[in-house]
Amino acid sequence: MTLMTRRSLLRTGAAAAALPLVAGRAFAQEPLKVGFVYVGPVGDFGYTYAHDQGRQEADAHFGDRIRTTYVENVAEGPDSERVIRNLAEDGNQLIFTCSFGFMNPTIKVAKRFPDVKFEHCSGYQRAENVATYNARFYEGRAVCGTIAAKMSKSGVAGYIASFPIPEVVSGINAFTLAARRVNPAFQTKVVWVSSWYDPAKEADAAKALFDQGADVIAQHTDSPAALQAAEQRGLWAFGQAWDMSSFAPKAHLTAIQNHWGAYYIERIQKTLDGAWESGDAWWGFKEGMLKMSPFNPAIPADVIEAANETEVGIVDGSAPPFAGPIVNQAGEEKAAAGSALDDPAILSMDWYVEGVQS
Template sequence: MKHLVKTLAMSLALTTSLGAIAKDTIKVGFVYVSPTGEAGWTYTHDEARKHVEKKFGDKVSTTYVESVAEGADSERVIRQLAKKGHDLIFTTSFGYMNPTIKVAKRYPNIKFEHATGYKQAKNVGVYFDRMYESRYLSGVIAAHMSKSNIAGFVASFPIPEVLRSINAFTLGFKSVKPDAKVKVVWVNSWFDPGKEREASDSLIDQGADVITQHTDSPAPVQAAEAAGIYAIGSHSDMSEYGKNAHLTAVIHNFNEFYEQRVQEVLDGTWQSENVWGGLNTGMTRLGEFNEVIPENVIADVEVLTTKIASGELHPFAGPLKNQAGEIMVPAGEIPQDSELLKMNYLVDGVEGKLN
């Protein structure tokens, strides 16, 4: 009996030292880089937050702060959420990475999840979806629908996440039309409808008849609708902003991931992880298809989806050349995740410079 009591005490002490204590209720905070809105990157995260509330009911209370600038502002907001007793905090933009790590050091008993980053700590996990897989598929669709063989890409910042998107879209586009071009305009913002609209109009003036984006507002889709051309939405379905233009969208799905991580904090089993889910997990996918897309194109995309999900096809499989014609991935090779996470070049077929 004494041995049993001693064992239980040691087990409790170990559990406490790891912070792995089950809880009846928890507070979960979310930090957003743009308004929640009705479409886009932040919208998908807020939909996941609502999913968590519906799933857990009274066990979980959530708080969110939107339109938080990256840098000093985000550190202040993250710290405020920590001070207010949140048990789990999701920070949902690349520029929140270092502030998250800094705050996490001061609050070791709070769990943090950072989206799109690469720095982990004992109480900081990172997560993202392999949206480049869906980007590749969207490029295939865009190529089939383009007559000018020119696509326009409204881009936010020249970081690996965005470069993978541009490159994957271009590779999908060129898999159908090898001589096609993808023109890029940088807006240096995640969310700026005015700049995004100006960039889209500029690309249309340069001959692009399909517009896509790695930005948060539906302005590019609206520009395409006004110009009578096509668009690929980003982050969420944007069809309501361009009924005729919107072919499909590259969509994130964080619902199940958020649910899982919240459950683990409730159970006391949460551990820092690096999660990068693809088509095979449902973390990324294409949205509904516009009825103007031919059935044979949809059938081809469904086959490609299965091949990517199974690992038979990799969007960045070699030979892969950059804009200068240099081999970045040799023939017959597939880049490691560590290489993809550091991608710092644009592929052959992209017209535009790294800002």
Template structure:
């Protein structure tokens, strides 16, 4: 396994960095499939990127010497990422995973230039013959969080530390709100958009501000444990994000959405090894084993039982979450009674439901 810091990696572009001694293993007749991962944050964020890297390690352990994995961390969603993808492709990586939405257009360009390399984009929607997409239905877990928050909140106000105003984040805020309102129809969600996926300082400050505004449960759509840590310092119950963050708030974390990427990575790498890989679109959730909830803690047993049943209902399809009537912030019905939003509608969602306080711009 090889790893590269973004700055050091990009500084070595054009200098055969990936073939340098100590970075690339010696060539041999049975050379392994080289698989690269590009991360938007550090592997030590203890959230989004951390969980992807756990899955990379699971794939390496499962497939052994048949593969050689490497990763580049702290790669921004800017033209700089294109150089990273190009360098991985030119250095013999035959399967490359990009794990942030903002990489999309750059990956499309690099894939077109490298038709014999397989690319996979996490959370994107643009595909090509050699560019697949994959994602998790995070909103399912956020609905469960909302149900729990509806039971736990005394003020009826939950705070949401949001990252960037894309459909994924909008779905998350709406799902939490609908989950809360299934318990308390008057519940409200307040959010602060920090315009970053990973910025512990901003994340923590946003959590403080939300608590100061009367929110007595905190959740997040950002990558560090900072909001959870702030909540714990105020003895406010909160949720972890992407991975089980219990060690950062043992007495205050209620649960966390856990992104289970390992099975997907192993499956797709096996297909690459077998020569059966094709460009696909995967969007999995509880039913597919791609999403799980961390153990339920710091809540009454009855609330935990309700949460478990909610997961079961979502997994079985009994609860489809975005089924009408759904009303927007202005009071207008945008999903009629009895209708369920299609996946196409969900992937482009930019409407906030009634009960969410704040505007996207």
């Protein structure tokens, strides 16, 4: 326990040291000021990188009508409250707080600045001036599952998972359901590493899964370590959050990329028009919040076609990832043929579909 306290203490210290890295752009008369609060460094080639790409898209779209500011490496918790408050005091009219742990600080600061609009990513608390938004990551998992089942020779995938929260569980299920539509005997072996980020452990988990017969790896952890393990063994793996092919050019099949730009542009436009309203946005492929990164050239054309079909089926609603029949591990029916799980069921998912070994 001391170890954990010490570690979080260190992280806070490191983040505080790196804090005053505030960047921005300035010109024109009275542009709308928009602030972004990031949990990681913009150069992480993953989660925070994707958010910053979205900010840059908005910058390019609006030009000198807006002025964006971001603060990176903000530790979740009390420190973030100070950062968010500073942005509000600096005259930012719209503030995006881009990590789950910023939820309570965002709500707190929002109470004190009723005229400022806040947008919190991945949370569930809203207010008159606080909206929430998130991506339907599980849709991308379904595309990965389709590809995995087509590429796998052993019919077994490994899945490196962090914590059993609904977002991770629904990803595992969507992946497995899609894979079993291609190969009804397909199995997904899950290894929980109890961490979002532990490269050495993620690499060892990948090796363990390969040793147990998996020949393709999906992950819900943040480092490219599993990809490197796959590259060394000559097997397959999927990237996380952004294109990670530079780490494993041969093994990297594709990755689910988050594209926040379209959402940021829409919300900024609403603010400029004075039409901003609080709400909850949960966007996927259809709205362009998710995209698959370029496919590995080694993937055969028929597999790419199947992957694209999966995506099209999700976009036009003809084949949602959680379409019935869905049977859980115990063999009980969770969704009948012809029906599909609704959003509340996906957001509170705490059971596994048939074919998942965890």
